[in-house]
């Protein structure tokens with residue numbers, strides 16, 4: 573399946589921090605808004621589409637059974653609605669199902685058995701398959717074991733998948749895994765793109781992108797944060813503006829990165845600026 577047509581693919585920007593901005597609270601699980609405030613989620617997707625992205629990512633980062641049960645929602649409905657909302661934003665856009673970590677560590681590091689972790693991922697992917705999702709974005713992963721389990725769940729359904737881990741500026745996840753570990757793991761599966769998202773701003777991601785690019789021939793994706801957040805009177809303000817963000821993204825494209833987008837703190841303005849510089 574060719575998703576790229578030999579051109580760089582521009583994903584959208586943050587969902588979570590956009591929801592926080594509109595709702596004026598950080599105390600919210602954005603996924604639940606698929607049920608309670610679908611119009612707001614649709615509006616955010618539409619803003620990114622207007623900004624010129626090639627694909628929108630569903631508001632389903634935390635829509636796994638465990639997390640949704642904890643906040644009193646049915647994960648199936650949340651994911652289905654999330655995909656519907658993204659689809660209804662535009663007929664002519666690719667829709668990626670967003671899947672993040674379960675949020676609890678897997679044995680022996682934590683309480684979740686490998687079997688139930690596999691089942692939790694499988695349930696999410698199954699809905700994506702039934703709803704005809706274009707591809708899956710598995711992102712912000714920090715545990716290599718969990719990444720492996722998630723990719724095994726995707727393998728069963730034959731859906732194109734982009735896999736991304738989150739590294740600090742020294743290049744390790746908070747559990748200590750490296751780019752090398754990630755590449756070894758994704759190469760056991762079929763992934764369309766591999767890369768890094770969240771944790772750092774675009775400048776600190778340059779080195780990580782370089783390392784990923786030289787370790788694999790799989791297309792590489794980057795989705796940095798808009799720098800480092802600072803608490804300004806209760807609001808999180810990120811310290812990299814769209815100009816600087818787009819400049820570093822362009823540098824990474826010149827290095828060979830094929831898929832770009834924005835993570836926490838980015839807004840439609842960032843995506844618009846990237847579209848202008850990569851046109």
Ligand SMILES: [Zn+2]
Pocket residue numbers: 769770771797835836
């Ligand atoms: Zn992020």
